[in-house]
Amino acid sequence: MLRKRTGRSRPLEGATLRTYVLSEAFALIRHMDERCVAHMDMDAFYVSVELRRRPELRGKPVIVAGPGPRSVVTTASYEARRFGVGSAMPTSQARRLCPQGVFLTPDFSYYREASAEVMEAVRRNVEIVEVVGLDEAYLDLTGLPAPKAGMRGLIKEIKQRTGLTASVGMGPNKLVAKVASDAEKPAGFVVLSREQACVRFAAAPCRLIPGIGGKTAERLAVLGVHTISELAAASDEALQTAFTARTAGHLRALARFEHDGAVSEERKVVSESRERTFDTDVSDPDQLSRILAGQVLELCSALERQGRQGRTIGIKVRLDDFSTHTRAKTLAIPVSGAAHVGPVAQQLLSAFSPPRPVRLLGVRVAGLTGADREEGQQQLALAI
DNA sequence: TCTGGGGTCCTTGGGCTG
């Protein structure tokens, strides 16, 4: 459907053939010249997957959230969103806002299976696909003859095969495609040039752009920059009072929807970690040490299964005042076994000696080398 | 009021080295 065209079944002759060949060649050159990127974003993915096996919940406010007292909402159905429930919101707050909501505990292995079904359909149709997390992918459609029709067909096929809907954004780069896919959810289909994106989102807050979060938006607001058009028009002098020259240029380019990042099939994993937030804070050093030992075992067995090793061993400690502290040590040679990682992690923890009760403890191995990892590649940040 | 887990990338500052 979205494969590059290779030939034609009905032969043409003479002048008709020449005209046809020329027009096709020019069209192809135009297509090859203009990048065409699609961003496909599954609608309320975890909830939608749950509704496949629990159709009786359709139309109800369904919230997928962790079970613990300190958990957060992973996904909320559009019905639940009307009550103000959203992703990353504490579950306790979601319960207050939507007491009649149906709360489900996340089942990630089931979501991974559903994601694999969707991505398999995508890969069958498109050569260059960059999967981001379980529910998103960028598709490079440059040079394809009818990308819009092809994408519509692909979304229809996914709906037929999996029962799941997706929103699509298309544009000349990943940034335009990403913002466009979010513009008309659910089941949106938005195609924009870079210039059209600038116009359409001119009055939108800077936070709409991926890469500009709350903190950056706050710093921009101090400069009097609130909207995307204001950021696009901001001077170097103004931006450089709050950001480095490099960041200032980067932010303005984002606001102008300029982005030349390639759709990349390969995402290198550079670190892996295990961390846990406790239901109640832990102060006992021996208990912390035992928990850390368990995390080390879990992490190291995963690394060894993947044939990966890392040089930098780190711990992460979040105290009861929500301050987060990291400590790390880089070794001369990469390691992966618990016999090597464990003592270093324990040493870092004992040297830090948490001054207050601990809310979260984690261990991390970074600077990974070794076999590329396929399994478990779940939530990777958007590399824009 | 309450704020997960698992990631990436950037910035800043210090130490080392030629």
Place this chain on the structure above:
DNA sequence: TCTGCAGCCCAAGGACCC
């Protein structure tokens, strides 16, 4: 031998994303 400097690596924290 001392000093200044550039470049690199490392550590820590922060911002951001799904």
